Structures are given as C-alpha cells and as structure tokens.
Amino acid sequence: MKNLFCAVGLMLLSCFAWSQVPYTSGNNGWKEDSLGNHRAVVLFTGEGKVAKAVIPWRRNDPSPETKCIIIQDAKTGAKINNTRTGIINNEKGEIWFEPVSGKGKYFVYYMPYRNEGRSNYPKGVYLPAGNTAAADWLSSINSLMTPNTQVKEIQSINDFNSFYPMEVIATADETAALIARSKRDNFIVFPEDRMFPIKMQERLPLRWVHGTIPHSFAGKADKGENYTYQLGVYALRDLDDVGVVFSDLINTNGKKIPIKQQYCLNTGGTDYKGERFAMSKIPVARGHVQALWCGINIPVDVQPGIYKGKAIVSSSVGNSESINISITVSDKTAADGGINEPWKQTRLTWLNSTLAQENTVIAPYTPLVLQEKTISLLGRKVELNSDGFPKQVQTFFTEEMTGYSTKPNDLLYEGIHFHFTKMDGKNLTLKSTGLQFTRQEAGTIQWQAGNVNDTLRMDVDASLEFDGFSAYTVKVTALQDVKLKDITFHIPFKKEMAKYMMGLGQKGGERQDPVKWKWDVATKNQDGAWIGSVNAGLQYSLRDENYVRPLNTNFYLQKPLLLPSSWANGNKGGIDVGIKGSSMLANNYTGEKELKKGDVLYFNFTLLITPFHPIDTDFQWGTRFYHKYQNLDTIKATGATVVNIHHATPINPWINYPFIEHKKMKAYIDEAHSKGLKVKIYNTVRELSNHAYETFALRSLGHEINSTGKGGGFSWLQEHVGNDYIAAWFVPGIKDAAIVNSGMSRWHNYYVEGMNWLTKNVGIDGIYLDDVAFDRITMKRIKRVLTQNGKPGIIDLHSANQYNKSDGFNNSANLYMEHFPYLNRLWFGEYFDYEKNGPDFFLTEVSGIPFGLMGEMLQDGGNAWRGMIYGMTNRMPWSDNADPRPIWKVWDSFGIKGSSMIGYWSSHCPVKTTNEKVLATVYQKKGAALIAIASWASEQTTVKLNIDWDKLGIDPRKATLIAPAINNFQEGARYKQDDAIKIEKAKGILLIVKEN
Known part of the structure; x- marks a missing residue:
C-alpha cells in the first residue's frame, strides 16, 4: 500500500491550490484510540491567554457539532482544558483555547473516539462534546475577536486514514455555484481518474468544484491493459434509471477499440454462475453521487496512438450527457493485463470473469x-x-x-x-x-x-x-x-x-x-x-x-x-x-x-x-498441518508437512485479500518448497479487508457485493465507508477492518481469478477456509484452478459450531455439505463439545467419515481418545494442552500408513468391547493392528475385548497386546487376551496387537 500512496502523492500536489491548507500524514505520530485519526496543526501568533482558530476542515462525518474536540500543546503534549467552540459544522470549526506555552504550535484533534466491545468486533464511539473550561477563562473571551492563529496543516494519522483528496468536501456555496454554472436541471457528470476512487455519496469533493465542468476524459494505457476510469453522476433531482453507453474508440488511422471491449461494472456484467445480466435501473437520489466504473480491455494487438470516442450517460429524466473519451495507448504491452498493478484498478475486470465455469469432471470423480x-x-x-x-x-x-x-x-x-x-x-x-x-x-x-x-x-x-x-x-x-x-x-x-x-x-x-x-x-x-x-x-x-x-x-x-x-x-x-x-x-x-x-x-x-468418495486414510496419516506462521525449520522439525498461513500474519496481513504482500508470501513458499513443505493460505469469501484496493469501486455497486447493514464498527469504516454495511472481523494490531460480503455476487468471480493468480504466481498449495460464504459453483471453480497443472490444491475447511442463535441453529456439516466433495480435510471446530456429545455426533458432525472425509479437532484441544476412533488428532500448534506429536509417533512406529481403518460403526469390525458405551476402531495391516478404544460410559469402567481373530488376521496363540507409552495420553502396559482393561471416564486406550 505504501507504494500506492507514493505513486499518488505527486498527483495530489496539483490539488493543493484548491484546498488552501495542505493535507499531510502524521506518520503514526499519536495514539489514535484516544485522540482519533485527524487533527489540525495550528500556529498561535498572537498575545495573551486566548487563541482563536477557524479551521476549514471540510469534513464529511455526520453531526460534527456533537463530537469532542481535544487541543494539545505541541511542546509538552499536555491536554488543554480551557477551550470553547463556536460554529461547528462540516465545513469549518470555530475554536478558542488557552495557548498555555505561548506562541507556537498546537494540535486540534476533532474526531477522538474510544473502542468498546470485543477487541475483534470493536465499536468505535466518538467522544461527545463537553465543557472543561474554567469560568474565569471563559469570561475573558471576546467572541468577536479575529483569529490569531494560522492553520498550517490538516493531518491524518497516516496516509491510509487520509480524507484527501476525494473526501475533502466542497462547501454548500461552492456546490451551489457549480450547479448554477452547469446550467443543468437533472444531473452533472464528472469524469474521474482511476487513481482517485469516488468515495463520498452525499457530497461533492472539493476537487470537482473549481474551474469549468469537464466534458472529456483523457487517460493513458498500455497495450493489453485492463484500463478503468470513472464517471461520477451527481443528481440534481431523483433519477431512477441512470445508464451509460459507449461508442467505438477510433484513432486517426481509423483503427478501433470496439464497443465490445468496453463495459460499465454498474450496469451489468457476468454473474458468478457465468450468466450475463443487465441492471434494470440504477437509481440516484437527489444530491447524491453515483460512481460508474467503466472499463476498457485494450487489445494486445492494438496500434499505439490516441483513440477517441464517447461515453454517453443518460436517464429517462432529462437530457443525456456526452463525455469525450481519449485514451493514449503506448507501444508497451502490459503484463497479464496489468493485474500486477492492482492499485490501478486493473483487476476490476475479474468481476466479470468466467474462469473455470465449464463443468468438467474434477478428480477423483468420473464422467457420468x-x-x-x-x-x-x-x-x-x-x-x-x-x-x-x-x-x-x-x-x-x-x-x-x-x-x-x-x-x-x-x-x-x-x-x-x-x-x-x-x-x-x-x-x-x-x-x-x-x-x-x-x-x-x-x-x-x-x-x-x-x-x-x-x-x-x-x-x-x-x-x-x-x-x-x-x-x-x-x-x-x-x-x-x-x-x-x-x-x-x-x-x-x-x-x-x-x-x-x-x-x-x-x-x-x-x-x-x-x-x-x-x-x-x-x-x-x-x-x-x-x-x-x-x-x-x-x-x-x-x-x-x-x-x-x-x-x-x-x-x-x-x-x-x-x-x-x-x-x-x-x-x-x-x-x-x-x-x-x-x-x-x-x-x-x-x-x-x-x-x-x-x-x-x-x-x-x-x-x-x-458419500462422495472413499476415505483417503493415507492422506490423513501422511499430511500433517501446522497452523501458524513460523520459522520453516522449526515447523519441519515437528513432523508437520503442510503450513497453514492465517491472515493477520506478515505475509498475509489483510483478511481475504492476500495480494498486497505477495512478494513476501512467494519468498516464504519458495523456501518451504525447498524444505519439502507445502503452504496453504487463509483466503475465503464472507468479509473483505478495508485494505482492498477495490473497496470503493465495490461500494459503488450498491449491495451487490457489500451487504446492507447498520454500519458502525471500527473508526476507519465509519469515517470512510460511512453507513449501510456490516462491520466484520477486526485485527487490532494492524488495524485491519473488514466488512461483510452480501452473499452470492460477482466478487466470487474475482475470488476465482485471485486464487488462479496466487496459484500461478505465488505458488500456493491450497487454501484454508474459515467457514464458507459461497456455494458449490464457486467451490468447483476454486478446486479447478487450485489443481491446475498438477498442483495439489489442498482445501481445508474450518467451522465453528453453527448450531446457535446467531448462525440460525444449523449444523456445520449440514450447512457446508455441498462443499464436501472438494475438501481434503475438516476442522470442526470452536464450540464443538467433544465431552458431552455422543459417538454418533462425532461421526456425523465432526469426523467427515460418512462423506468420504476425515478431520481434526479444535475446541480445548479435542478429546484425544475419542478422536482416535475416527482417526483424528488436534492440530499443531493450536492447543498448548494437546500436542498431537506423541500420537503421530505411534502412527509412524506402528506403520499406520497403508493400514485399513475398520470403524466401530462397521459390522466387520473385528474388535468390540464388553461395554456398549466403550467403542473400538481397528487400524489393520498384515500381522498387526492398532486398536483405538474410547469411552462414553458415565464413569470409569473396565472392559474386556471380544476379538474376531480370523477377521483380524492374527494368530491368537502368537498375539501380544501392548499399550505403548504415550505422553499425556497413556502409560505403557502389556495385556493378555482376556485381561480386563481399565478405561477412565471420557478417555480410552491405544493398543498394538501383533504376532510375536
């Protein structure tokens, strides 16, 4: 993101003349959770105990008069108590304060807040306006005094929080003058560069109101580039059906970029099922701005030069507006459509992708x-x-x-x-x-x-x-x-x-x-x-x-x-x-x-x-996930074979947007591959980081991609997205604030393309899904791109128990069953009770076995004894009190890979116990068997084993029963065939049976 702001920085200089006061970055120079994200830097040049500042802050937030203002002495950092406000509105703020250090610099923080609620679902609450001033100081103020300070800068805590330039509002007078100059009754169209996404929906930016109203747009693109630009429609009355059509773009030699290479994301496209659609109408309320994101897929073989045409914006109310479009195409060819520069919005074309839509058969399935x-x-x-x-x-x-x-x-x-x-x-x-x-x-x-x-x-x-x-x-x-x-x-x-x-x-x-x-x-x-x-x-x-x-x-x-x-x-x-x-x-x-x-x-x-297919038990025994970003040598030493990289990590910081740090991710994956490890990353659809380059382009699509909601959440969302969204997961350390996707939308097309790009360019070996908010159509597409060219395409699904009020009392396995044909493992999950639920709950809701899958446990480390009768352990290094490595060691010493799992649910299971509440599963191979026994009895009990030696394939006269010593699981012991075996409540035992 830093490179993006640097690239844009030079472009912003031309706007400073309009704004009068420069907008700068505070370079994270203060604690935003108590002072907010924005301040004015004022210089007191007067005399006495009263300073007056009039700050042209041009802010877009609702009800600024109700929000607290904190003034800080720049020399000492001390808060100034003697303050008073006058006129406070979105355009400016009139403030008096006591300049306690005399002449010099003072900071005026005008949107301070505090976070309430859960750390991962914070509610940013703006501090209310109040009075802390002493009565005698207040009485000394001359309300009619002229300002004796200079407003030097408007600062945001960092570039990412800046309002400049597209959220710096035009004043009411400036807007009225613009409308008068326009001589229009219905709407005004503002062409805008892709580097300045239109953000405000209810106000015009200052950037648009000075000078003449443009009737043209000029841009530069490379051959083969996915080029985009915006048309901002400002409604002067309620509009019901705004649309845009294009002409061919033609150069002086008559060469064309035809209409078919042009599109508007807002008026139609290709849905997640691969079907073309058109919006019946785009309403724009009076006084609102609608961004129309327009794209041109520049042909690779186009002749360099200047191509001119028109974009015509219309509504059934009033006349149309024709915008002259001029695109200068260079003689350079963009690599892969320019998608390696996503801050230029080159990936917006992914929203209309049909990649991997063909219903080709996916392994291990066979043709119908x-x-x-x-x-x-x-x-x-x-x-x-x-x-x-x-x-x-x-x-x-x-x-x-x-x-x-x-x-x-x-x-x-x-x-x-x-x-x-x-x-x-x-x-x-x-x-x-x-x-x-x-x-x-x-x-x-x-x-x-x-x-x-x-x-x-x-x-x-x-x-x-x-x-x-x-x-x-x-x-x-x-x-x-x-x-x-x-x-x-x-x-x-x-x-x-x-x-x-x-x-x-x-x-x-x-x-x-x-x-x-x-x-x-x-x-x-x-x-x-x-x-x-x-x-x-x-x-x-x-x-x-x-x-x-x-x-x-x-x-x-x-x-x-x-x-x-x-x-x-x-x-x-x-x-x-x-x-x-x-x-x-x-x-x-x-x-x-x-x-x-x-x-x-x-x-x-x-x-x-x-079920969907037989169980691949060897995958379970040989593929061991390590669910944490860590040094690769450390991970390899544990015996793990696959690394899961969560979000909020250095190489995958932003939730469900794993593109910004892709170079770091690739370096990590390349090193992992050199050490014989595979790497999967967290990437799903449900919520999307506010760091996504396309945030405001997606916002322009209404509720197609962003869900409707009450807004709120972390301060950045309130200050930039505004309202009508659902605040989702938040990572405090890096300030990653997500909003909820609406459900089935074209974002799934983008998601498929993104996974394709990561597989080809970064080398990911699969994905870790944290619940799923898309349907089986998208899952099939994802599996296809992940497994292309012989890639492993491992998909690992985690779910917290959905059987609760917030999730609508659905069973996770029932909810996600449509995805099971394409998964490699389950991890079910938080709030699954491995102690109170019976064995058939484990079998149906947790293990995945009736569907051809196997799984792992999570909550409190799971129950190691019960898990083993389904071939499950917990996952490293998720639980401090349940390290799976001792059980892995038993698997390896026994040689479980290649064995046949015969579960207690099978009528062919060769081992049963004398207590129906104590169950046994057998892992059988030639001349040996590993018997997993787990209890659901209400108290400690003893059992004997009923063994069908013929089915087991072992000569009982030569058989020995050994309980290997397993750390935090069981002590070592030997048993005779008819011995009673003590089984503690909610625990069990692992026995190895083999011929002497």
Missing part, C-alpha cells in the same frame, strides 16, 4: 454414464422414474468407507414422489407425458418430464452432476380452480439406511423418531436435512424460485433465508420424519392450499447423494 433411465457416477447410481424423480438411489461404498462393494446399498424404499390430496382425502393422480434427457455431458446430465391431469400440470426440470448433486425445478400449474387438503413430497427411505439424521433442529446423531418441524426462517437457517448411514445417505433442501443463499457465521439473522412460499404455505407447511409402515418417511407437506386456474407454484429442491 447414462444407460436408459439410470445414471452412474463415482460409487453411486440414480435410477429415474418416468415422472422425472428418482426411483432408486444406490451407493457402492463399503461400511468401512475405504473402498467399494459389489453389492449396492439401496437407499430408497420406493421412488421419491409428490401427492396432491383433494379435500375428500383422495389423490389427484398425474399421468407422465414422458421423460426426456436434454443434456448429456461428462459433468452434467439434464432431463425434463411432464405430469398432468385435467386439474394440475407438474413440469420437472432436473440435473445430476458428477459429484452427486441434483437440482430440481418443479413447476406446478393449476389448469382449473382446485382446493387441496395437502401437497406432500415424500422421500421414503429404507429403514436400515436411515440410521442417522442431521438438520431440522436435530444435532447429528442417531435419528430420532418422530421429528416434527415447522418453518421459521427468521431465526433458523433450516430448510432440509441429511438422512442416511455411513455409506449411503441423502441430503435434501426445499426451495422455491426466489431462493437466495443467506448469510452465515454470526450474520444469519441479518440476511436470513427467504421463506419459500410454496413449501411454507403461510405457516401451514412443515416436515415430519419418522417410521411409516415399512419405510422411514420424510414427509414434506404444505397443508391446505387453494389454487385458482393459472396459478403457479414452484416446489424446487436439491439432493446430495453421500
């Missing part, structure tokens, strides 16, 4: 295969009925989840279907008009089906992707008036395959019977559930045509789910889950519904077939 009505994918099959819905869903994973079985696991008792029940209790039977496949590709198969009778028509459009995700659009049209007692959507599971459940207010674990649930999107991020067993399951989610992904991770209540009107039906709808006859039925119902002829309802839903 269609045979008649059956679609095969990795480890799974879906057979369709003629109505378009699944007749059967099969998986072919073993119970151990380490391979495939030849025998299918049938998930459904009968096909998924709808019922339309009349008021008399009879069903309206719909006849299928046929199933038609409309798209057949390796990554996606789509189909349509029609179902109709004389009363209703149900049109089905659906697709299945290579990872097991299926999306259904179900359009129900009334062909005549009808009253229905109920519309139900039935998913009939086979009882034995519906052992576990997660969602609809249920923590992960054994499925309760029955579950009765009602819609409550205002407080609960719940619209479906996962139901299944370890090696076969189905997640489903109910939606309508207005579905928008809500916010999550502490912010759900600020942008919750939209209530699906069809399914919820005015709070009549809900979901019942439980045994019904021979099946376990998920009954999704609407209750009574009256339809008029022509009415349309959308009963959309998604399905996700689990």
Whole structure:
C-alpha cells in the first residue's frame, strides 16, 4: 500500500491550490484510540491567554457539532482544558483555547473516539462534546475577536486514514455555484481518474468544484491493459434509471477499440454462475453521487496512438450527457493485463470473469454414464422414474468407507414422489407425458418430464452432476380452480439406511423418531436435512424460485433465508420424519392450499447423494498441518508437512485479500518448497479487508457485493465507508477492518481469478477456509484452478459450531455439505463439545467419515481418545494442552500408513468391547493392528475385548497386546487376551496387537 500512496502523492500536489491548507500524514505520530485519526496543526501568533482558530476542515462525518474536540500543546503534549467552540459544522470549526506555552504550535484533534466491545468486533464511539473550561477563562473571551492563529496543516494519522483528496468536501456555496454554472436541471457528470476512487455519496469533493465542468476524459494505457476510469453522476433531482453507453474508440488511422471491449461494472456484467445480466435501473437520489466504473480491455494487438470516442450517460429524466473519451495507448504491452498493478484498478475486470465455469469432471470423480433411465457416477447410481424423480438411489461404498462393494446399498424404499390430496382425502393422480434427457455431458446430465391431469400440470426440470448433486425445478400449474387438503413430497427411505439424521433442529446423531418441524426462517437457517448411514445417505433442501443463499457465521439473522412460499404455505407447511409402515418417511407437506386456474407454484429442491468418495486414510496419516506462521525449520522439525498461513500474519496481513504482500508470501513458499513443505493460505469469501484496493469501486455497486447493514464498527469504516454495511472481523494490531460480503455476487468471480493468480504466481498449495460464504459453483471453480497443472490444491475447511442463535441453529456439516466433495480435510471446530456429545455426533458432525472425509479437532484441544476412533488428532500448534506429536509417533512406529481403518460403526469390525458405551476402531495391516478404544460410559469402567481373530488376521496363540507409552495420553502396559482393561471416564486406550 505504501507504494500506492507514493505513486499518488505527486498527483495530489496539483490539488493543493484548491484546498488552501495542505493535507499531510502524521506518520503514526499519536495514539489514535484516544485522540482519533485527524487533527489540525495550528500556529498561535498572537498575545495573551486566548487563541482563536477557524479551521476549514471540510469534513464529511455526520453531526460534527456533537463530537469532542481535544487541543494539545505541541511542546509538552499536555491536554488543554480551557477551550470553547463556536460554529461547528462540516465545513469549518470555530475554536478558542488557552495557548498555555505561548506562541507556537498546537494540535486540534476533532474526531477522538474510544473502542468498546470485543477487541475483534470493536465499536468505535466518538467522544461527545463537553465543557472543561474554567469560568474565569471563559469570561475573558471576546467572541468577536479575529483569529490569531494560522492553520498550517490538516493531518491524518497516516496516509491510509487520509480524507484527501476525494473526501475533502466542497462547501454548500461552492456546490451551489457549480450547479448554477452547469446550467443543468437533472444531473452533472464528472469524469474521474482511476487513481482517485469516488468515495463520498452525499457530497461533492472539493476537487470537482473549481474551474469549468469537464466534458472529456483523457487517460493513458498500455497495450493489453485492463484500463478503468470513472464517471461520477451527481443528481440534481431523483433519477431512477441512470445508464451509460459507449461508442467505438477510433484513432486517426481509423483503427478501433470496439464497443465490445468496453463495459460499465454498474450496469451489468457476468454473474458468478457465468450468466450475463443487465441492471434494470440504477437509481440516484437527489444530491447524491453515483460512481460508474467503466472499463476498457485494450487489445494486445492494438496500434499505439490516441483513440477517441464517447461515453454517453443518460436517464429517462432529462437530457443525456456526452463525455469525450481519449485514451493514449503506448507501444508497451502490459503484463497479464496489468493485474500486477492492482492499485490501478486493473483487476476490476475479474468481476466479470468466467474462469473455470465449464463443468468438467474434477478428480477423483468420473464422467457420468447414462444407460436408459439410470445414471452412474463415482460409487453411486440414480435410477429415474418416468415422472422425472428418482426411483432408486444406490451407493457402492463399503461400511468401512475405504473402498467399494459389489453389492449396492439401496437407499430408497420406493421412488421419491409428490401427492396432491383433494379435500375428500383422495389423490389427484398425474399421468407422465414422458421423460426426456436434454443434456448429456461428462459433468452434467439434464432431463425434463411432464405430469398432468385435467386439474394440475407438474413440469420437472432436473440435473445430476458428477459429484452427486441434483437440482430440481418443479413447476406446478393449476389448469382449473382446485382446493387441496395437502401437497406432500415424500422421500421414503429404507429403514436400515436411515440410521442417522442431521438438520431440522436435530444435532447429528442417531435419528430420532418422530421429528416434527415447522418453518421459521427468521431465526433458523433450516430448510432440509441429511438422512442416511455411513455409506449411503441423502441430503435434501426445499426451495422455491426466489431462493437466495443467506448469510452465515454470526450474520444469519441479518440476511436470513427467504421463506419459500410454496413449501411454507403461510405457516401451514412443515416436515415430519419418522417410521411409516415399512419405510422411514420424510414427509414434506404444505397443508391446505387453494389454487385458482393459472396459478403457479414452484416446489424446487436439491439432493446430495453421500458419500462422495472413499476415505483417503493415507492422506490423513501422511499430511500433517501446522497452523501458524513460523520459522520453516522449526515447523519441519515437528513432523508437520503442510503450513497453514492465517491472515493477520506478515505475509498475509489483510483478511481475504492476500495480494498486497505477495512478494513476501512467494519468498516464504519458495523456501518451504525447498524444505519439502507445502503452504496453504487463509483466503475465503464472507468479509473483505478495508485494505482492498477495490473497496470503493465495490461500494459503488450498491449491495451487490457489500451487504446492507447498520454500519458502525471500527473508526476507519465509519469515517470512510460511512453507513449501510456490516462491520466484520477486526485485527487490532494492524488495524485491519473488514466488512461483510452480501452473499452470492460477482466478487466470487474475482475470488476465482485471485486464487488462479496466487496459484500461478505465488505458488500456493491450497487454501484454508474459515467457514464458507459461497456455494458449490464457486467451490468447483476454486478446486479447478487450485489443481491446475498438477498442483495439489489442498482445501481445508474450518467451522465453528453453527448450531446457535446467531448462525440460525444449523449444523456445520449440514450447512457446508455441498462443499464436501472438494475438501481434503475438516476442522470442526470452536464450540464443538467433544465431552458431552455422543459417538454418533462425532461421526456425523465432526469426523467427515460418512462423506468420504476425515478431520481434526479444535475446541480445548479435542478429546484425544475419542478422536482416535475416527482417526483424528488436534492440530499443531493450536492447543498448548494437546500436542498431537506423541500420537503421530505411534502412527509412524506402528506403520499406520497403508493400514485399513475398520470403524466401530462397521459390522466387520473385528474388535468390540464388553461395554456398549466403550467403542473400538481397528487400524489393520498384515500381522498387526492398532486398536483405538474410547469411552462414553458415565464413569470409569473396565472392559474386556471380544476379538474376531480370523477377521483380524492374527494368530491368537502368537498375539501380544501392548499399550505403548504415550505422553499425556497413556502409560505403557502389556495385556493378555482376556485381561480386563481399565478405561477412565471420557478417555480410552491405544493398543498394538501383533504376532510375536
């Protein structure tokens, strides 16, 4: 950032004549948390005990008259108590003070604040105006005295906090004079250079109000550069539909930069799904400024020279404004579009990127295969009925989840279907008009089906992707008036395959019977559930045509789910889950519904077939994360193999914007690679650092990328962003203040391009995701760019437990399941209770095993004994009281890599204990086994082992049972086969069984 301000500095000098008082940096010369970020430097040149200053501070903050002013003696640093204010407004401040050191320099701090609340979510509170002056000094003031001070400088604590030049306001008189000179009634257009992002929305900057109103813009660009500029539209009346169109840019030889190479980010583009869109209208309220960010993708093969054309800004109210555009193209070619100079806003073109949108198959998945009505994918099959819905869903994973079985696991008792029940209790039977496949590709198969009778028509459009995700659009049209007692959507599971459940207010674990649930999107991020067993399951989610992904991770209540009107039906709808006859039925119902002829309802839903792939246990044993920025030799000595670089570190300081210190990051990664280590970085989408170069360009897009909210938070946000945002994570030491993204937006296009750039240019080996605020479309794109050209593309997902009020009581695994096909490991996480929750909670919500993943523990270091029956440890060096290295040592000495994990949940597990509350998982290899035993018994107990020696593959006559000594885990011991083994409450034991 320092280089950016230096580059801009020379450009600012031309503005000093307008401002009269120079704006300078204080070079972090005072403590902002008590004095604020801004001060005036005044020089007292008079006599006596009363100094008067009139400060033309031209500030943009609301209600400046209510804020405290602190005056400090520059010689001593002492605060001056005898002060008084007169006229205080945004344009100027009239101040009297006692010059305690006589003639000389004094500092006037005019926005002091204090931070309240959590250190990582501070609330900057501006100190209120007050009176500390002595009565006798106040009585000595001559209110009519002329100023006897000179205002030498307006200072910000540093460059980053400066208001200059785009937040230095024009006065009301200057603005009125400008409007009068303009002779316009509707709007004025101010062309502006990309190096001066338009920041204020309700005032004009001083930079714009002197001289003539420009009708042209001139810029310089290199061949191939992603060039941008701004058009600031100042509304003189309410405008509903501001737009801009461009002409070709043409040089004197008739060579063109065509219209197709030009765009305006504010009026349209390409969304995160790769679909083109146009804004229907851009409203601008009277007295407000709307920045239009315009771009020109200069062709690489363009002829150098001056290219001229027009940008025409229009509104249905009044005349259009034509701005002459002149771009001088040099004979130099910009490297990679100029994106290596992002302070020039060259990366804004990333917002319209379609990189990695093709639904190509991602390893380890295989191309889809269609045979008649059956679609095969990795480890799974879906057979369709003629109505378009699944007749059967099969998986072919073993119970151990380490391979495939030849025998299918049938998930459904009968096909998924709808019922339309009349008021008399009879069903309206719909006849299928046929199933038609409309798209057949390796990554996606789509189909349509029609179902109709004389009363209703149900049109089905659906697709299945290579990872097991299926999306259904179900359009129900009334062909005549009808009253229905109920519309139900039935998913009939086979009882034995519906052992576990997660969602609809249920923590992960054994499925309760029955579950009765009602819609409550205002407080609960719940619209479906996962139901299944370890090696076969189905997640489903109910939606309508207005579905928008809500916010999550502490912010759900600020942008919750939209209530699906069809399914919820005015709070009549809900979901019942439980045994019904021979099946376990998920009954999704609407209750009574009256339809008029022509009415349309959308009963959309998604399905996700689990597991996604077998477990890669060798990755778990051989890939050991070190979650801290540290000396690489120190990290390597621990036995870790992958370094996770969090944000707020020297090489990745700014949250979710890992571009500014990329040279330091590359040097660190290069060194890590030379030592045989891989490096992943923190980078996700949910909130964005205020240090992002594009902050105000994104702000100009309204709520497309920045979420609406009440504002507040750290002082920088209040002083520069202003209002209507959600303040997010803050890092005190480096003053990194983030704001929350709105959800699904073009920022995901930028994110994909950014990850591509980091993979190619910095050499990252993957990413660490701290919760996820994007959907599976973006996740697939990210996986593609991270794994390009043989890169490892390791993705590691952390989540704090989402089952709380702020997060809408959703289960982390349920919330993020759509991303699981592309993850390499889970880290679940803060607020997960590893002591009070049962083994099936571990299995479903923490371990990742039913989905083909493995994980690690976090909160309080986890429970090492319970973790081991799922192959989990905690992560280095996150917890001081739970170092995983002693267990790693046992893994290595036993030779766990290459072993087969046979969990307690498998009917093939060769070891069980005599206490059903004490569970055993076996890690088996030829001639030896590592047995992990963990207790959920309510007190200390003793158990014996029931061992199936044939399954274990060990001759019992030659077997020895050894408990190796493990620091902070267990003491060493030997056991005979029939010995009782003492197991402490909430702990366990690791045993190595091998032949002598």
